[in-house]
Amino acid sequence: MTHARRERWLAFLMVLPSIILIAIFVYGFIGWTARVSLSRWDGIRPDYTWAGLDNYKQLFAGGGSVAARRFAIDLWNTFFFTLLFLAACVVVGLLLAILLDQKIKGEGIFRTIYLFPMAISFVVTGVVWQWIFAPGTETRLRGVNALLHSVGLDALRWGWYTDTSSIGPFHVALIPVIIAAAWQLTGYTTAMYLAGLRAVPEELREAARVDGANEIGVYRHIILPMLQPITLSALIVLGHISLKIFDLIYTMTGRGTGFVTDVPGIFMFETTFQGNHYAQGATISIIMLLTVTLVVVPYLIYSFRREVEL
């Protein structure tokens, strides 16, 4: 009895330092940012005059100011970026993992190649892909456009991230950015799926084959369902990265002409540290936090329940 109590105390003491640090440096600062977002702090000097939800209303004011227009574009861009980036990572990652799972020669080399981009900073990726997708002009083609021209695929040449056109609220300039982001993080989903595939017992596959399933059937009915938890974890991990994406886009294209590749993170950084609009910057941060929360909290609840069940 006393022994158990003592152990509990000890455990509490052991985690206390991290509890204190997290309380101050994570939750404390989130609370402080929330407070700033409800203030009139505009300029270098802090000003905590209560503003209610004014800063939020300004960002969501329909059609009105440039800031509201920019923020609306940002939210759409984040939506499409996240959607297509996740889709690309999951589909390509799964495909590569299945190919790697065929016990091919030199699997280790391929695994390293696919995983390697993850080791590079987003800043480096951004700069390199900016060069790759720089369109050039008719008389001096650059990057991918020069490549397409040299193999006779001129029909596929376009302005890439300089293109300001859109399909509905979807700016086509996001496509090269999504390609760059997916290039960097597909290796992560590949590794996750490969681990998942390896965890599927060979007996299960054999049993399915004995029952008359062909190879496609084995994947559809046996293996893919078993990979579901992996897909979910991958979506959560990549989802919160893409909702907060900043460094890749900042170095690759910036806001883009007409805000075609702008995202809330860039807006927040520029309005705060360039425009000195601290309250507006804090407001954008809190909205970003809320969007990430919308994704992460259901996952936490789900995984918590699973743990309880187990």
Added chain:
Amino acid sequence: MYRNMRWLVIASLVVLALVVGACGTPAPPPPEPTTPLPPPEDTPMPEAGTLEIFSWWTAGGEAEGLAAMYEVFEAQYPGVEIINATVAGGAGMEAKAVLATRMLADDPPDSFQVHAGHELIDTWVVAGVMEPVTSVFEDNDWLDVYPPGVIEVLSQDGEIWSVPVNIHRSNVLWYNTQVFDDNGLTPPTTLDEFFTVADALQAAGVTPLAVGDSGVWVDIHVFESVLLASMGPDAYRGLWDSTTDWNGPEVTDALEAFAQMMEYANEDHSALSWDQAAQLVVDGDAAMTIMGDWSEGYFKSVGLTPEVEFGYVPSPGTGGSFIMLSDSFGLPEGAPNRDNAIAWLTVCGSQEGQDAFNPIKGSIPARTDGDRSLYDVYLQSAMDDFASNEIVPSLAHGAAASEGWVTAFGDAMTLFVADLDVGAAQEAMAQACVDAGMCQ
């Protein structure tokens, strides 16, 4: 087993004590209530101590120019140790985030680099963290050697707030002389001539205007020249103190001219930076570019000679006017080594300091008595214009308006470059003036 446990408990308690102790350490006491120091009777002669200079000059001619100025300072004040506090990052946004943290925590450097004009005034002076440097100007009789247009940019509420070390010109059109000769053209001096020349160049298969606006400041930079061309220096100055109406027809004209100009620009302008655009002119792919006179440093760095391979004129329609921007140093309230800081500012503003810095940086002195023999042919012509022209402040580079205003203006430009909607852009620019608290 138990013994191990005990050690663990002790160890964690020690860690805890450290953490709590660190959190609980009282912040350094706030500086004594500042009794304003009396203005120095004569130039102070600091003998010792340190001097911390904060800047974002970490590369190229800028860092070397700063080092040259340090040498001048060290020769005069050998006992003072200079701490060169730099934060890398092109336009200084990263540096500013660091500076803001330090200033608000009452830990200012002794002096810091800042764009002269409203970037300094509306960010730092209105926050009450700067000390005026008017007395430094008076003690050194600088009011006679700095042009009134410069003093006006530096001043607010009857005080001067920083010491400029250099002047750059924003409204310059750079051109490839070979391309102009081949097509029998002369560089345009008005907007109308610009469009005539541009048509001829386009017909000859040359991109008339090179633009590299991957950073929106380049759009603002080109547009301020067009604004000046369409309304002249007096009305242009009035844009920044609300005496010129943002809804007026001159602004409309300027927006239309800018929209027309962009049709002569390279299609991939938003993928390029200003120096990549300059490279198009070097290569002869494009004929002209409108950019500040740091372009000259670029042209020379790739081996071109001014007035031989490349030429320069005031950007179309702005002859007789000089859009200035300037790097300057200010005096933060509560600078730890105030005497040394004032000595530094005295060096910054002196002829010797400026002639050490500017030939290396590729800019001209902010005073009119620089030693011409130290400067190249372009800089000499800029010095002549600076002494005789109407001097007006640059918007893109912090001289004309507050940072918040420039940011809002940039957002309007970002949309305008994409949709070329003159009405919406003018409305957004008028609103930016209202939001900045300048217009009604």
